[in-house]
Amino acid sequence: MILSISGLSHGFAGRPVLRGFALDLARGEHMLLLGPSGSGKTTLINAVAGLLTPDEGVVAIEGEVINQLGAAERDRLRRRRIGIIFQSLRLVSALSVRDNLRLAQRLSGGGVDEAAIAALLDQVGIGHRADAKPRALSQGEAQRAAIARALVGKPALLIADEPTSALDDANAERVARLLLETADQNGSTLLVATHDARLKAFIPRSRTLAPALSEAA
Numbered sequence: 319m320i321l322s323i324s325g326l327s328h329g330f331a332g333r334p335v336l337r338g339f340a341l342d343l344a345r346g347e348h349m350l351l352l353g354p355s356g357s358g359k360t361t362l363i364n365a366v367a368g369l370l371t372p373d374e375g376v377v378a379i380e381g382e383v384i385n386q387l388g389a390a391e392r393d394r395l396r397r398r399r400i401g402i403i404f405q406s407l408r409l410v411s412a413l414s415v416r417d418n419l420r421l422a423q424r425l426s427g428g429g430v431d432e433a434a435i436a437a438l439l440d441q442v443g444i445g446h447r448a449d450a451k452p453r454a455l456s457q458g459e460a461q462r463a464a465i466a467r468a469l470v471g472k473p474a475l476l477i478a479d480e481p482t483s484a485l486d487d488a489n490a491e492r493v494a495r496l497l498l499e500t501a502d503q504n505g506s507t508l509l510v511a512t513h514d515a516r517l518k519a520f521i522p523r524s525r526t527l528a529p530a531l532s533e534a535a
């Protein structure tokens with residue numbers, strides 16, 4: 319399994335957000351994690367990426383239990399095995415698009431492969447913007463750069479957080495297809511966390527997170 323989650327529970331200030339969540343994803347399988355705002359999608363992604371230690375449960379990335387590793391080992395596992403497209407993109411503003419990809423490639427543990435970087439930028443359609451700084455990019459170009467950066471380390475698992483919720487139908491479809499196509503071509507398993515039910519048309523396998531219990535419940 320690329321990702322195996324079992325018995326995952328987490329809460330904040332005694333308020334449960336995730337309760338006994340389980341999920342298995344094999345290589346090349348893609349999945350939609352659907353849920354309204356506040357249902358715990360970001361909490362789950364952070365637990366998968368080792369950015370949060372859950373109260374209970376097991377999160378294994380290719381058999382390695384990330385929530386039982388120390389901080390340095392967690393970082394190493396994340397950089398080598400997981401690519402994340404954050405909602406806020408988080409490109410390094412001082413670096414060109416190409417240098418953002420070079421940095422990600424170095425952090426993922428491999429050497430810099432200029433040909434692979436060029437091929438990936440062409441694949442997402444921004445080869446001509448390789449030397450631009452992130453602030454000079456359109457929102458769509460910046461998102462494509464973030465997708466390329468997430469993939470440049472050839473991650474087993476590609477995670478996208480709300481990649482389409484701000485987009486109109488045509489652009490949401492374009493981004494969904496780009497994510498699926500690039501994940502497939504790079505051999506990555508894709509996990510998309512979103513409240514955008516339009517994506518069901520492109521990623522039929524889905525899990526729905528229930529909204530967190532209200533204060534009164």
Ligand SMILES: Nc1ncnc2c1ncn2[C@@H]1O[C@H](COP(=O)(O)OP(=O)(O)OP(=O)(O)O)[C@@H](O)[C@H]1O
Binds near residue numbers: 330331335358
């Ligand atoms: N660090 C934190 N401290 C306290 N409560 C938190 C913290 N992080 C998240 N929560 C709460 O946990 C619940 C789930 O939050 P989470 O961000 O995982 O949801 P989400 O589904 O990603 O929502 P959104 O789509 O709005 O980002 C929310 O009620 C949120 O207020």
